[in-house]
Amino acid sequence: MLIEVRPAAAVDDAAPELTVLMPCLNEARTVGACVRAARSFIEGAGVRGEVLVADNGSEDGSPDIAREAGARVLHVAQRGYGAALLAGVAAARGRYVIMGDADDSYDFSRLSEFLGKLRGGAHLVMGNRFRGGIAPNAMPFLHRYLGNPVLSFVGRVFFRTRIGDFHCGLRGFSRDAVLGLGLITPGMEFASELVAKAALARLRIEEVPTTLRPDGRGRPSHLRTWRDGWRHLRFLLLFCPRWLFLYPGVALLVAGLAGLGLGVLAPPAPGTLPFGIHTLLYLAGATILGVQFIVFALLSKWIAVLAGLVAEPPWMTRWASSFTIENGLMLGLATFTAGLFWSLWLTFDWGRRGFGQLDPLETMRYAIPAITMMACGMQAAIGSFFAGALHFCWRSARVA
Incomplete structure (x- = not known):
């Protein structure tokens, strides 16, 4: 208590x-x-x-x-x-x-x-x-x-x-x-x-x-x-959510995105760093976890501010007009849609080949980043809705 x-x-x-x-x-x-x-x-x-x-x-x-x-x-x-x-x-x-x-x-x-x-x-x-x-x-x-x-x-x-x-x-x-x-x-x-x-x-x-x-x-x-x-x-x-969530999240996100980018743009070749599909799968996991950690960091800080446990930090005041449910939803849905269209393009390309047997080493190199974008986009959208729900509950409690 x-x-x-x-x-x-x-x-x-x-x-x-x-x-x-x-x-x-x-x-x-x-x-x-x-x-x-x-x-x-x-x-x-x-x-x-x-x-x-x-x-x-x-x-x-x-x-x-x-x-x-x-x-x-x-x-x-x-x-x-x-x-x-x-x-x-x-x-x-x-x-x-x-x-x-x-x-x-x-x-x-x-x-x-x-x-x-x-x-x-x-x-x-x-x-x-x-x-x-x-x-x-x-x-x-x-x-x-x-x-x-x-x-x-x-x-x-x-x-x-x-x-x-x-x-x-x-x-x-x-x-x-x-x-x-x-x-x-x-x-x-x-x-x-x-x-x-x-x-x-x-x-x-x-x-x-x-x-x-x-x-x-x-x-x-x-x-x-x-x-x-x-x-x-x-x-x-x-x-102090920046040490529990934000800094680990940023590190995971940067490492994951950098690895996924290298894996897509620079396929593994003899004598180079083997960024194959198994490595990409772990990098995708790091990226998704990184986004989740960052969302939790922002939500934790927002809860603390609404509860009066800490003062609103200057950066939150300065960017208040940008931290809205609508902007969060747009960012999340845009990322999700990009991953969805990438997935549809892969499906269309597969159809052009007669839906035959796929080469997993080639196909998964693009499917993994596409699925990662969809997951991260949905996390951002859900986090925005949750932040909006917190704000609504806080306003309702103040009125009551």
Whole structure:
């Protein structure tokens, strides 16, 4: 189930400047120390602030311990790391929010650099554990040398940001800026969604070296290495269709068309590259898949724009008059018709020969590209109709 946080009323001048937000699920051994450390920072820095614990259904007395330590406790019925944080951000009273796990792996008494950068105009301030230092046994081997580096690299490439540690749990942000991002994911992938949407929205993002120490919970982490790693990667891929669909599609289409062109215009000869009918068949498959990938990329981006997940990109605005159902249908039907007439010509030529036995090595060299054109043209036409149906449903939903 997806949930969405809508911008709340503006924070008045008497409200706290800072909310230190901690998601909590059965953290009785550590939540008290975390709250006390955060309150120590707030009092020592002379900041108007509060500590808010978003409890996600603890059964070990964590909420009571948090209250006794001086925190305001928010009960969040929907389970999930993201669900707890989304509810916490919505309920926060501060202009700025600094969030971190309540497992004592981060030092909440040392938040001055985060607050300083937020006051300086940064919309999102990320901790970087690889620059600040990772204590022995603080991070599992796979997370430190495979999971976090790979996912952070993917995030930097996909979203064109320089963030070195995509999944640091200690981060600060402007509450209003984050509420405006339309965050929706209730699980661990919330960490990726926050950074991805902030980067896409061109928010100002900065980093602070952060030390990670072993947590003090005395029990296994809620994090599941492969499951949650896959959820993060899946979100990054789905949220950036150009890497999931567009770039592979363009590569397949270019390779397929180039190979089909060579196969038709330059029949195989002794000593040359053997672009025979079997090679052409695979090239046809690559071409069809390439078109399908590109159609999916455009549809995915269109769905994200209609749903308000991302802003309409400049190229879509610039070419809006060209991206119409009618133009898509004309392009698709023109391609389909060209392939159909090519097929009819091959049939007519066969008839002139008395419908006798065909030489497959010669005939299929032209039949394969003709069928490919028909398939690609129909894909483009169907994709255009589907995009039109999405737009119609979206307009109907807005009217309702």
